[in-house]
Each structure stands twice: as structure tokens, then as C-alpha cells.
Amino acid sequence: MLMAVDLHAAGEPGRVILGGIADVPGNSMFEKRTHFEQHLDGIRKLMLREPRGYPALCCNVVLPPTDPRAAAGFVIMEQTEYPPMSGSNIICTATALLETGYIAAVEPTTEFILEAPAGLVAITARVEAGRTKSITFENVPAFAVHLDTAVEVPKLGTVIVDVAYGGMYYAIAQAEPLGFRISPDEGKDLVRVGEMIKAAAREQLPVTHPENPAISGVSIMQFSGRSTRAGVARKNTVVVSSGQFDWDRPATWTGILDRSPCGTGTCAQMAVLHAKGQLGLNEDFVHEGILGTTFTGKLVRSTKVGLHPAVVPTITGSAYVYAISNYVLDPDDPFPEGFTVGDIWSVTDLTD
Numbered sequence: 001m002l003m004a005v006d007l008h009a010a011g012e013p014g015r016v017i018l019g020g021i022a023d024v025p026g027n028s029m030f031e032k033r034t035h036f037e038q039h040l041d042g043i044r045k046l047m048l049r050e051p052r053g054y055p056a057l058c059c060n061v062v063l064p065p066t067d068p069r070a071a072a073g074f075v076i077m078e079q080t081e082y083p084p085m086s087g088s089n090i091i092c093t094a095t096a097l098l099e100t101g102y103i104a105a106v107e108p109t110t111e112f113i114l115e116a117p118a119g120l121v122a123i124t125a126r127v128e129a130g131r132t133k134s135i136t137f138e139n140v141p142a143f144a145v146h147l148d149t150a151v152e153v154p155k156l157g158t159v160i161v162d163v164a165y166g167g168m169y170y171a172i173a174q175a176e177p178l179g180f181r182i183s184p185d186e187g188k189d190l191v192r193v194g195e196m197i198k199a200a201a202r203e204q205l206p207v208t209h210p211e212n213p214a215i216s217g218v219s220i221m222q223f224s225g226r227s228t229r230a231g232v233a234r235k236n237t238v239v240v241s242s243g244q245f246d247w248d249r250p251a252t253w254t255g256i257l258d259r260s261p262c263g264t265g266t267c268a269q270m271a272v273l274h275a276k277g278q279l280g281l282n283e284d285f286v287h288e289g290i291l292g293t294t295f296t297g298k299l300v301r302s303t304k305v306g307l308h309p310a311v312v313p314t315i316t317g318s319a320y321v322y323a324i325s326n327y328v329l330d331p332d333d334p335f336p337e338g339f340t341v342g343d344i345w346s347v348t349d350l351t352d
Helices: 029-039 041-048 087-099 184-204 263-275
Strands: 002-009 012-019 058-063 072-077 109-116 119-128 131-138 143-153 157-165 169-174 212-216 220-225 234-241 255-257 285-288 294-305 308-317 319-327
Touching: 002 041, 002 087, 012 087, 029 041, 029 058, 029 072, 029 212, 041 058, 041 072, 058 087, 072 087, 087 109, 087 119, 087 131, 087 263, 087 308, 087 319, 143 184, 143 263, 143 308, 157 184, 157 263, 169 184, 169 263, 184 220, 184 234, 184 255, 220 263, 234 263, 263 285, 263 294, 263 308
Parallel strands: 012 058, 072 109, 169 220, 234 285
Antiparallel strands: 002 012, 002 319, 058 072, 109 119, 119 131, 131 308, 143 157, 157 169, 220 234, 234 255, 285 294, 294 308
16 A cells, blocks of 8 residues: 655646655665666556556655655656656645655744655745645756757758756757747647657767766756746646657657646756856756646856756745645556556557
8 A cells, every 4th residue: 555645836847755665775865766677567557557656657756765865865767767857746745754754844834854866856845824835845956968969850951059957968959940839739749759759869969978978868848938927937848758769650749748837847957057157156047847847946156066067946836735645556466567558648558
């Protein structure tokens, strides 16, 4: 039996497992993430695939921390990978821990540290009348690697991208030159074009984190565009892969749009704007997602990661609990790792 809290952060669904998995081997949360990936991937499939999951869902497993400074650790599970960091998942996990009393909430602010696979994350929660109203987290350092760099994308031609790390490596392309307004009705086309750009950037612009070589390659893609709303700096949507991309099989050019303004994507975008001299330290950066919800980012100080000039970002957003459930697996269930069907899932999910 797995006890989980279901939430969404600005529209992005995040399931947080608080009971049923005591711990897994590993001397760091990144090692625990690797253990899950290599030995317990059935849990990811059980919780994210049908009938318990659906393509847009993410899942987090709360575990004992390996660093005594942290109140808890967690491993992030998504449809095709175990990201070292995720903003919406941190917001969901921190909110679930507070709303269930796992971590005692103190008004008006509660401060604690969570251990993500990417490292320690400082949390400041705003609490009113016993409710968690918002989460602000200080992310790992973000940095730009490639600025205004051309990639050749089959069927599209030359596309200019920025590549930056915000907890994952992003390829960021401007939406308007590609004909997009970043609206929900464009979802299928955004995903298809985004997957093509991401695959080209991954092939042509190799990247490796200088402090953790296991974090390598562009794994996610962001469209950036103008917002028409007052007080909002930029609008974006992020394409999350839902299968293994194959240039020779157009049916694999599928993915999921992040429903939120994307926390790590906002950090990557701020790092790019800072590197271009367009965003200074301690300036609010309000980032709008495809649903019109917003996260507020800020660059709080400069640092370095390897040889890269870097910035330390914070993100503020809110999550909302919509279910608390106990999930079980009947020993006679014919789908112990769930299932996928090609009507809503990537075709590559049908065979992995």
C-alpha cells in the first residue's frame, strides 16, 4: 500500500508518495534516484501509467535524507526520466509535507531544507490560518551554456536556440518565429515541433554538468514568447518527452506540455536573460505558463559552476491538494506495471 497526496502546482499535476516506501540504498539522493531507476522502475510505471496515472502526471517519493541539514529527501519520477530537479514537483512535495503535518507549519513562514537528487533546496513557505499559501525555493545554480546558437532541424531548417541548465538542460527557442502564440489550442503542434528541436539540440549541442557528469544532454525544450498581460515578463511552455524520439518514425515525435510555468525552465530562462544582460539580480521575473498561471522567479546572487558563470535563482508558486489516497496492487492484477494505449500515449511507450 502506497499513501500519496495528489496536488497540482499552477496546473501541473504532482503525486507525492508519503507512505509505503521506507527507504532505498544510496549515500546521496542522486544515488537513491539511480537505485530507483535501475531496480525499482516498476513503481514509477505503476504510479504514472494507467489505470492509476495518465500522461501529464509526475510522481515524487519522499525518503529519509542523506544530509542531516535536510528535513526530508525526495526522488522525482516522470514519464521517461528521473529528473535531478523539478520546480513544480518541489512545490507539490513541500506543500504535501506541510499540509499533512509531516513537517510542522509555523505562521507566517516556515523554513526548511529538502534534499533533491540535484542537491539541497532551501524552502520558505508562506502559511496563513494553517494553510500553505505559497512555496519559495532556492534552486541549485543555473547557467547558460549556448546563446543564440543555430541548430539544423530536419523539416524545419535553421532554428536559433539558447541552451541553459536550471536543474535540467533546456533548449530554449523563441515561439513567434516558429508561428506560435503559446496557447492551449496549439498543443499538438507545439509538442511535435518542440520534440524535433530538442532532438536536434541534443545531437548538435552536447552538454555535461561540470560537477555531476551523470547529468548530461539536453533533455527538455522550452518555447519562449511575449505575454500580453501587465506585470508579466515572458510567456512559455515546456515540452516534456513521453517516449523515445526517432527521426525515422514521426509517430514518436510526441510529448506532454508542462501545464505550469515550469520552475526549472524559469530558472534556465532567467540564466539566459542574465547572461544576455537583460535581467539583473534581485529583479522579480513573472513567468506565465500556457494556462495563464504564473511563477515568480528572482536571481539572488552570482556564483560559478565549473568554468561557467552562474546565478542562484528562487521560484515562488503555489500548489493545491485535490486527493489523499492509498494505492494498492492486487496480486492477481494483470497490469502490475500499468499499461499504455496509443490513443493518448506515445507509441514508444507500448513496447518499453
